[in-house]
Amino acid sequence: MIANIAVVSPAEESASVVARDRIVCFVNDDLSAAALRKGLEGSNLSIRRGTIRNAIKMLETDTEISALVTDISGIDDPFTELERLAGVCPPDVRVALIGESREITFYRELMEIGLTEYLPRPLTRDMVLDQLRPKLLGDVAPSPDRGGHVVSICGAQGGAGATSIAINLALQIAETTKAKVALLDLHLQGGETAVMLGVQPGPGLRIALENPMRADTLFLERAAIDVNERVCLISADEELDAQLDITEAGVRHVLGLLRQRFNYIVVDVPVPFPPSIHPVITLSRHVLVLLEAEVTGLRNAHALRTAVTNIAGKDRVFTLLNRADRAGGLPRATMVKALGAEPDMVIPDLGKGMTQAVNLGIPALKHVSGLRRHLAPIVREITGVGADRKGMLRRLLGL
Ligand SMILES: Nc1ncnc2c1ncn2[C@@H]1O[C@H](COP(=O)(O)OP(=O)(O)OP(=O)(O)O)[C@@H](O)[C@H]1O
Numbered sequence: 001m002i003a004n005i006a007v008v009s010p011a012e013e014s015a016s017v018v019a020r021d022r023i024v025c026f027v028n029d030d031l032s033a034a035a036l037r038k039g040l041e042g043s044n045l046s047i048r049r050g051t052i053r054n055a056i057k058m059l060e061t062d063t064e065i066s067a068l069v070t071d072i073s074g075i076d077d078p079f080t081e082l083e084r085l086a087g088v089c090p091p092d093v094r095v096a097l098i099g100e101s102r103e104i105t106f107y108r109e110l111m112e113i114g115l116t117e118y119l120p121r122p123l124t125r126d127m128v129l130d131q132l133r134p135k136l137l138g139d140v141a142p143s144p145d146r147g148g149h150v151v152s153i154c155g156a157q158g159g160a161g162a163t164s165i166a167i168n169l170a171l172q173i174a175e176t177t178k179a180k181v182a183l184l185d186l187h188l189q190g191g192e193t194a195v196m197l198g199v200q201p202g203p204g205l206r207i208a209l210e211n212p213m214r215a216d217t218l219f220l221e222r223a224a225i226d227v228n229e230r231v232c233l234i235s236a237d238e239e240l241d242a243q244l245d246i247t248e249a250g251v252r253h254v255l256g257l258l259r260q261r262f263n264y265i266v267v268d269v270p271v272p273f274p275p276s277i278h279p280v281i282t283l284s285r286h287v288l289v290l291l292e293a294e295v296t297g298l299r300n301a302h303a304l305r306t307a308v309t310n311i312a313g314k315d316r317v318f319t320l321l322n323r324a325d326r327a328g329g330l331p332r333a334t335m336v337k338a339l340g341a342e343p344d345m346v347i348p349d350l351g352k353g354m355t356q357a358v359n360l361g362i363p364a365l366k367h368v369s370g371l372r373r374h375l376a377p378i379v380r381e382i383t384g385v386g387a388d389r390k391g392m393l394r395r396l397l398g399l
């Protein structure tokens with residue numbers, strides 16, 4: 001991707017460039033370590049002793065790298081470890097493996113799931129120079145179809161719980177998978193994610209969505225506010241009377257940047273969605289349509305499901321009944337009849353603790369016992385635990 005670099009101070013630029021160029025290698029034999037050192041000379045290189053397991057451990061907390069080279073020698077089931085690696089490795093990191101196998105079928109399987117290169121060990125300097133260096137240091141544009149998994153949350157009625165679910169889902173996905181998660185709030189005016197998390201929105205989201213040419217390489221560094229070590233919030237707080245001019249190209253660009261850097265992007269989507277944010281729906285693997293057991297929710301949920309299906313296809317849409325069995329709500333049987341099916345996901349009314357959490361500016365997960373248990377099946381659905389392994393790997397490596 002060609003980034004448009006706006007005015008940046010040299011210090012800022014070099015800090016970012018250093019982090020982005022970093023190559024980390026985990027190898028166990030001295031010959032391979034020496035070959036990597038010579039073959040990748042001149043790059044921002046760090047060579048450590050270890051295997052793919054050490055690489056996974058590192059990526060759980062440190063993902064500021066551009067490429068990873070790691071040894072899978074002696075690992076009984078490399079695909080299980082790769083699955084774990086894919087879960088924590090940002091999609092824009094190039095991953096090369098070293099191992100004992102010289103089987104062509106093994107090589108092909110690895111290439112199919114999106115790895116950059118595989119080389120049998122021990123490595124030599126020439127192997128690194130000829131086969132690894134161009135792929136790790138070359139200017140390969142990332143494929144636009146590749147990247148993190150987008151989950152859209154849309155409320156069929158005001159106050160259905162969309163923002164609460166988006167925030168807590170993002171936190172729980174990160175907690176369960178150790179992946180990097182971005183929470184993107186597209187309510188640029190009056191959005192509530194930042195307030196609910198007790199943080200200030202970062203700058204730049206509006207400009208980036210209006211004019212992608214002005215979203216430079218440092219846009220994310222500035223706009224993404226750390227919620228914790230794995231979750232970032234990208235939101236805005238524009239004046240209520242501001243005239244926004246969000247463009248489809250801007251939305252596509254911002255989502256593209258986020259999908260390169262984060263494994264999951266959870267989006268709090270305004271409803272009804274203007275045409276400019278259709279790309280979010282098109283790129284979503286899951287669109288959760290939230291409603292409460294009320295006549296208004298039911299009516300709008302139908303319309304919203306149809307709108308999403310028209311944009312993204314039927315298999316992406318999930319109906320989430322929130323605050324189920326709340327006093328005064330429609331009985332479940334009436335809901336099922338009107339929806340034409342059981343809701344795909346259900347979260348019961350969790351009482352006043354949910355609203356207290358909002359007022360305290362802390363995530364409800366930390367305040368309401370029971371929320372985690374009710375979110376768990378939704379996290380499983382989204383992260384694909386139990387799905388077939390190759391499909392899962394492909395999804396996680398963002399193919
Ligand atoms: N399962 C639940 N049990 C109890 N209270 C809940 C539940 N889900 C959400 N709430 C509460 O409902 C209120 C509205 O939630 P939230 O702001 O997340 O909805 P929303 O759909 O984002 O609203 P808006 O339409 O304003 O964007 C909040 O006080 C929240 O704490």
Ligand SMILES: [Mg+2]
Pocket residue numbers: 162163164192
């Ligand atoms: Mg909201």
